[in-house]
Amino acid sequence: MMAAPRLEINLDKIYHNASTLVKRLACRGISVTGVTKATLGSAEIATTMLRAGVKALGDSRVENIEAMRFAQVPASMAMIRSPMLSQAKRVVMHADVSCNTEIEVIRKLSVEAQKADRTHGVILMVELGDLREGIMPDDLIDTVRETLSLPNIVVKGIGTNLACRSGVSPDSKNMAKLSDLADSLEATFGLTLEIVSGGNSANLEWALSGAAIGRVNDLRLGEAILLGCETLHRQPIDGLHTDAITLSAEVIEAKVKPSQPSGTIAQTAFGEAPAVTDRGLVTQAILAVGQQDIDPYGLIAPAGIDIMGASSDHLILESDRSELSVGAQVIFQLNYSALVRAMTSSFVTRIMTSASTDKDYLS
Numbered sequence: 001m002m003a004a005p006r007l008e009i010n011l012d013k014i015y016h017n018a019s020t021l022v023k024r025l026a027c028r029g030i031s032v033t034g035v036t037k038a039t040l041g042s043a044e045i046a047t048t049m050l051r052a053g054v055k056a057l058g059d060s061r062v063e064n065i066e067a068m069r070f071a072q073v074p075a076s077m078a079m080i081r082s083p084m085l086s087q088a089k090r091v092v093m094h095a096d097v098s099c100n101t102e103i104e105v106i107r108k109l110s111v112e113a114q115k116a117d118r119t120h121g122v123i124l125m126v127e128l129g130d131l132r133e134g135i136m137p138d139d140l141i142d143t144v145r146e147t148l149s150l151p152n153i154v155v156k157g158i159g160t161n162l163a164c165r166s167g168v169s170p171d172s173k174n175m176a177k178l179s180d181l182a183d184s185l186e187a188t189f190g191l192t193l194e195i196v197s198g199g200n201s202a203n204l205e206w207a208l209s210g211a212a213i214g215r216v217n218d219l220r221l222g223e224a225i226l227l228g229c230e231t232l233h234r235q236p237i238d239g240l241h242t243d244a245i246t247l248s249a250e251v252i253e254a255k256v257k258p259s260q261p262s263g264t265i266a267q268t269a270f271g272e273a274p275a276v277t278d279r280g281l282v283t284q285a286i287l288a289v290g291q292q293d294i295d296p297y298g299l300i301a302p303a304g305i306d307i308m309g310a311s312s313d314h315l316i317l318e319s320d321r322s323e324l325s326v327g328a329q330v331i332f333q334l335n336y337s338a339l340v341r342a343m344t345s346s347f348v349t350r351i352m353t354s355a356s357t358d359k360d361y362l363s
């Protein structure tokens with residue numbers, strides 16, 4: 001029997017998702033940076049994205065970028081989270097470009113780039129309303145001025161990130177603002193910005209709506225490629241696979257039990273108030289996977305199976321489906337939160353499948 005818990009990653013479906021998005025966006029003059037952070041910088045997935053036509057790779061962790069370099073993934077790589085000062089040297093050594101919001105960090109990247117005799121590209125991220133990372137638009141000119149003066153640093157472009165902290169939707173207004181900033185920086189400093197990076201998977205609706213694209217010529221896409229959904233409403237994207245990655249977990253107990261606990265009720269393992277409706281006797285199954293490996297609220301169970309909750313190592317299901325006996329494995333789809341946790345858990349095996357290369361391999 002196959003090892004469990006297990007992520008099954010269908011590289012052909014990821015290829016299809018990535019190449020479909022690359023083609024649709026190419027019609028709008030937009031290239032794709034494939035974001036690998038949810039895969040922990042998997043060389044197989046990164047290579048699949050590159051074959052599908054993504055122009056570069058992006059990751060928020062320098063460790064993942066290092067892993068892809070070590071595996072000799074042939075791509076331009078962008079560090080898409082503002083580098084830690086303490087990791088500036090590693091960022092310069094392994095990433096070609098980084099997204100930045102603090103001049104102090106860019107100064108340090110310059111120092112490390114000089115020491116290593118390398119040139120490091122900088123994309124300056126602009127705050128356009130979502131209130132996560134970004135330079136306030138009024139401060140951009142000053143930041144660009146100093147960045148341009150720093151040795152071994154090249155200003156590659158500007159970018160923004162929306163719909164992450166506050167759910168602010170990319171729209172014609174904030175995207176036009178980004179384009180205007182690109183135009184005015186070029187006019188002020190007489191430079192050419194190679195990259196205007198409009199955002200993440202949440203930008204797809206705007207980018208494919210037919211709205212004027214302006215100067216935006218790149219999107220950084222992770223979730224849309226891996227999970228096949230847009231991220232404003234988490235709807236499937238037409239023509240994409242939403243099951244490229246699945247999680248299988250194994251039943252370790254299957255019993256009929258009362259739906260209502262007995263005894264004095266206090267807190268659960270994770271400090272929640274337990275559900276206490278009496279639904280009579282229920283058929284319950286316990287799977288050997290838990291909060292340490294997945295977000296139980298981010299798993300999508302097969303029809304007829306309900307996820308009741310999870311502690312660190314146990315996932316509780318209810319179902320009348322007789323096949324949930326001890327030893328059976330249940331296959332779930334995952335949302336982004338469940339996916340990143342499963343990828344990060346060392347207890348979860350990863351299996352990559354691909355018909356086109358005809359090899360199934362563990363990683």
Ligand SMILES: *Cc1c(COP(=O)(O)O)cnc(C)c1O
Nearest residue numbers: 035080161200201220221222223
């Ligand atoms: C994670 C991330 C992305 C990719 O986001 P998705 O929603 O997975 O497409 C893009 N840009 C930045 C800065 C990120 O942190």
